[in-house]
Amino acid sequence: MEELKQRIIKxxxxxxxxxxxxxxxxxxxxxxxxxxxxxDEYYRYYKDKSITKILTIESSGIAIxxxxxxxxxxxxxxxxxxxAIKNPEEKYLAEVYSFTKxxxxxxxxxxxxxxxxxxxxIIDDFLANGQALLGLAKLVHQAGATLVGAGIVIEKAxxxxxxxxxxxxxxxxxxxxxxxxxxxxxxxxx
Amino acid sequence: MEELKQRIIKxxxxxxxxxxxxxxxxxxxxxxxxxxxxxDEYYRYYKDKSITKILTIESSGIAIxxxxxxxxxxxxxxxxxxxAIKNPEEKYLAEVYSFTKxxxxxxxxxxxxxxxxxxxxIIDDFLANGQALLGLAKLVHQAGATLVGAGIVIEKAxxxxxxxxxxxxxxxxxxxxxxxxxxxxxxxxx
Numbered sequence: 001m002e003e004l005k006q007r008i009i010k011x012x013x014x015x016x017x018x019x020x021x022x023x024x025x026x027x028x029x030x031x032x033x034x035x036x037x038x039x040d041e042y043y044r045y046y047k048d049k050s051i052t053k054i055l056t057i058e059s060s061g062i063a064i065x066x067x068x069x070x071x072x073x074x075x076x077x078x079x080x081x082x083x084a085i086k087n088p089e090e091k092y093l094a095e096v097y098s099f100t101k102x103x104x105x106x107x108x109x110x111x112x113x114x115x116x117x118x119x120x121x122i123i124d125d126f127l128a129n130g131q132a133l134l135g136l137a138k139l140v141h142q143a144g145a146t147l148v149g150a151g152i153v154i155e156k157a158x159x160x161x162x163x164x165x166x167x168x169x170x171x172x173x174x175x176x177x178x179x180x181x182x183x184x185x186x187x188x189x190x
Numbered sequence: 191m192e193e194l195k196q197r198i199i200k201x202x203x204x205x206x207x208x209x210x211x212x213x214x215x216x217x218x219x220x221x222x223x224x225x226x227x228x229x230d231e232y233y234r235y236y237k238d239k240s241i242t243k244i245l246t247i248e249s250s251g252i253a254i255x256x257x258x259x260x261x262x263x264x265x266x267x268x269x270x271x272x273x274a275i276k277n278p279e280e281k282y283l284a285e286v287y288s289f290t291k292x293x294x295x296x297x298x299x300x301x302x303x304x305x306x307x308x309x310x311x312i313i314d315d316f317l318a319n320g321q322a323l324l325g326l327a328k329l330v331h332q333a334g335a336t337l338v339g340a341g342i343v344i345e346k347a348x349x350x351x352x353x354x355x356x357x358x359x360x361x362x363x364x365x366x367x368x369x370x371x372x373x374x375x376x377x378x379x380x
Contacts, residue, residue: 029303030266032259059248063266066253069222076220076253113219 001041001175005188007034008154014181018156026153027060027125035067038175042123042151043071045173049148051121053077053114055140057107057132064153065123072121077114079107079136092142096135099128107135114143122150127174130161137170149173157189191231191365195378197224198344204371208346216343217250217315225257228365232313232341233261235363239338241311243267243304245330247297247322254343255313262311267304269297269326282332286325289318297325304333312340317364320351327360339363347379 013021025031051072056065057079069076083105085091091108098105114120120140127133133150140147149171155162157177165172177189203211215221241262246255247269255266273295275281281298288295304310310330317323323340330337339361345352347367355362369379 023300024303028267028270028300030256030259030268032256032263032265035256036260059252059268059270062249062252063256063268066220066222066225066256067260069220070226070257073222075222077218078220078249078253080218080249110213110218113214 001038003037004034004153005176007031008176008178009186012186014183014186017180017182018159020154020156020178020181020186022125022154026064030063032067035064038064038153039068039071041175042068042121042173046121046149046151047072049121050119051148052117052119053145054121054123055079055109055114055136056123057081057136060125061123064125068121068123068151077109079109079139081105081107092139094135094138094142096131098131107132107139109139109143111143114140114145116144118143118145119148120145121148123152124150125153127152127155127161127165127172128159130159130164133161133165133170133172134168137165137168151175154178191228193227194224194343195366197221198366198368199376202376204373204376207370207372208349210344210346210368210371210376212315212344216254220253222257225254228254228343229258229261231365232258232311232363236311236339236341237262239311240309241338242307242309243335244311244313245269245299245304245326246313247271247326250315251313254315258311258313258341267299269299269329271295271297282329284325284328284332286321288321297322297329299329299333301333304330304335306334308333308335309338310335311338313342314340315343317342317345317351317355317362318349320349320354323351323355323360323362324358327355327358341365344368 155174179189342364345364367379
C-alpha cells in the first residue's frame, strides 16, 4: 500500500536495524483517515471471504480492527493480555512470549465470543516474530472456528515471523513489508 | 441514550451492586454499529466545541475513541499504562490508582502528541471512581492544552467519580448513568 509506505518513510523513526517507531500515526497517536484507507484495503482483499468476525489483540490492534470492521459489517473481539486469568474455564487461552518485553503472558478470549461457525480475520499492527499472531490463531483453533487470514499493517520481513506463520498455512496480507532498515534508509520487500 | 440503556438492560451482566459486565458489546466483543451511534451522539453534543484531538486510555477506550474521531475528523491519542516508563523526560505522566486491580500504575502520553493549542475531548467506556479520567485530565493540563470535556459511555452514578470530576470543573457527558443496580434490576439516573 503505497501511501502507507510513504508515511512510514516520512514519519517512522528507525532506532536501529530491528526497531521502528510509528507512534505518530499508528499505535499511540492515530491518523484516523489513514486507518480508514487501511480498512478499505483489507476489505478489498478479503471481501469475498465471508468474514463474520475480526479478532485482534490489545492495545495497538484495536483501532485498526474497529475501523476495518466497519467495512465488513462484523463485530470485533479483542483478545486481552493478562498475568492472572479469572475463570479460565470460560476462556480460550494461549501463551505468548514477547521478545520486546522479554516475558511470557497469557492472551485470552471469552469462549462465547468465538463460535465454531465464525470465519475469522485477524488484524494487527505489526508482524515480527509471529508469536502474537500464532497465539491468536490458537484461540481460533480452540474455538473450532475458521481462520480465513490475517491483515498486518507492517511486517518486519527480515524477522522470521512471516515465514513461521505462512509455513503453518496462515494467509497473511501485509500492507508494508520492510526488507531492511537503518536510521538512513527503509527498504521495502516486493 | 435510550438504545444504549436498553442494550445495557438486555446484555449487561450485573454481578453485584458494584460490578456490571458489558463485554458482549462494549469492551471485549465490540458492537461496531452501536459504537457508531455512540460516536454520533458525542459528535452531536460536542460538535461546536472546536475539538482538535480525542484522548483516551488503553484498552477499552480505544475503539470508541477511534470511531468517534471519524465524526470529528481529528486524530486520537491513547494514553498508555506502564509500570516502567522509558524516557520519562519525553512524556507527560500521571499516577492512577485502580480500585478494580488494587494497584497504582502510571499513564503517559508522549509530549509532542498534545500541544498547547489542542482542544481535547476525553473518551472512555466507564466512569466509576474517576481516577482514570482525573489522570487523563492531568496529562492535558501538563501539556497546557484545553480540556473541553469528556464523553463517557457508562457512568456508575452511585460511585463518587462523577461528582469528583465535575467538582473540579470538568464537563462530563455520560450516555447512560446507572443510579443503582442488582442482578434483578438496573435503575438509570435522570
